Amino acid sequence: QVQLQESGPGLVKPSETLSLTCTVSGASISGHHWSWIRQPPGKGLEWISYISYSGTTNYDPSLKSRVILSVDTAKNQFYLNLTSVTPADTGVYYCARRIRVLGVVNDVHFDIWGQGTMVFVSS
Amino acid sequence: SSELTQDPAVSVALGQTARITCQGDSLRNFYASWYQQKPGQAPILVIYGKNNRPSGIPDRFSGSSSGNTAALTITGAQAEDEADYYCHSRDSTYYHRDVFGSGTKVTVL
Numbered sequence: 001q002v003q004l005q006e007s008g009p010g011l012v013k014p015s016e017t018l019s020l021t022c023t024v025s026g027a028s029i030s031g032h033h034w035s036w037i038r039q040p041p042g043k044g045l046e047w048i049s050y051i052s053y054s055g056t057t058n059y060d061p062s063l064k065s066r067v068i069l070s071v072d073t074a075k076n077q078f079y080l081n082l083t084s085v086t087p088a089d090t091g092v093y094y095c096a097r098r099i100r101v102l103g104v105v106n107d108v109h110f111d112i113w114g115q116g117t118m119v120f121v122s123s
Numbered sequence: 124s125s126e127l128t129q130d131p132a133v134s135v136a137l138g139q140t141a142r143i144t145c146q147g148d149s150l151r152n153f154y155a156s157w158y159q160q161k162p163g164q165a166p167i168l169v170i171y172g173k174n175n176r177p178s179g180i181p182d183r184f185s186g187s188s189s190g191n192t193a194a195l196t197i198t199g200a201q202a203e204d205e206a207d208y209y210c211h212s213r214d215s216t217y218y219h220r221d222v223f224g225s226g227t228k229v230t231v232l
Contacts, residue, residue, distance in 0.1 A: 035221070045158070045166065045209050047221040058219040094165055098221075101172060108213055108221065109156035109171035116165050 002026040004095050004114035011120050012089075018082040018119055022095030029053050029076045033098035035110060036069075036080045040091040050098050051078055085121045092116040127155075127210055127224035134230045141197040143227045145210030148191055155193035155210045157186060160226075166209065170195055197229070205231045 008020035022034065036048040049059040051069040059067050068081040082089060096110040127147040135141035145155050154173060158166035168177050170186035183198045193212075197204055207226045214220040 037223075044207075044226040045160075045211075045223040047211075047223060050221070060220060099171075105154055105173070106152065106213070107154045107156075107172040109168060109211065110158070110166075111168050111171070111177060113165045113167065 002097065002112050004097065004112055006093060006095050006114045006117040008093075008117055008119070010118055011122065012085050013123050014086055014121055015084055018080070018085050018089060018121070020080045020093055020095075020117065020119075022078050022080075022114060024076045024078075024097075027097075029071060029073055029078065033100065034071070034078045035096045035098045037094045037096055037110070037113075038089075038091045039094070039116075040088075043091075046091075048080070048082075087121050090119065090121045092118050127212060127222055129208075129210060129224040129227045131225070132228045132230065134232055135197070135200045136232050137202065138199055141200050141204075141229055143195045143197075143208050143210075143229065145193045145195075145212075145224050146191055147212060147222075147224075149212045149215035149222070150188060150191050150193050152215055153212045154188065155186070155212050157184075157193075157195045158209045158211065159204075160207045160209065161205075169208075200229075200231050202231050205229055 003025045005023045012018045030053040033050045035050040051057045066083045071078040094116045095114045097112040101107040157170040160166040174186045185196045209226045210224040214222045
């Protein structure tokens with residue numbers, strides 16, 4: 001059974017860096033894409049980024065300048081660093097496995113999600 | 124357009140059929156995937172691809188697509204189906220970006 005678990009500080013000060021870890025268990029991190037998705041309080045889901053096991057990355061354009069992703073295949077973990085945070089970055093942060101199926105019509109979906117971790121940005 | 128548009132809310136009587144739609148240009152080239160989220164819980168995948176359900180998802184959930192519109196149908200809605208539902212696809216204007224719809228609150232009456 002594949003499981004994902006987010007971890008990191010629940011409180012970050014404005015202008016500092018938010019650092020989160022996603023630990024993958026029950027499956028190898030290799031061979032898949034892994035995403036970060038967030039949800040501000042009372043609002044909808046916002047895709048942040050994805051990283052492949054080989055380090056290929058992609059980001060939402062609105063966050064690209066502040067997002068740093070990395071992966072450690074030996075630890076079966078991947079990481080999110082979001083720099084220069086503001087209160088607008090407050091929310092629940094989820095990690096998820098991103099599946100791609102290429103075909104005549106392409107299919108991308110997130111089949112496994114972590115439980116999420118709440119991050120407050122406040123002084 | 125890079126947006127996915129969903130109706131904010133849908134109500135359905137217990138045992139009846141609910142249809143939730145998602146509109147966006149990217150849906151002409153990419154299937155939508157659908158996620159159910161209950162309060163305080165992480166989203167779960169309910170439909171992906173042409174019309175695929177992950178293991179454990181009841182067969183009352185089905186998906187369809189036509190042109191720039193995808194739909195999630197709940198046939199014989201149950202009380203436990205009351206939740207927020209989000210569609211997802213890839214952004215056709217920024218090829219590698221993923222995008223979520225704004226979500227639909229489904230109320231089972």
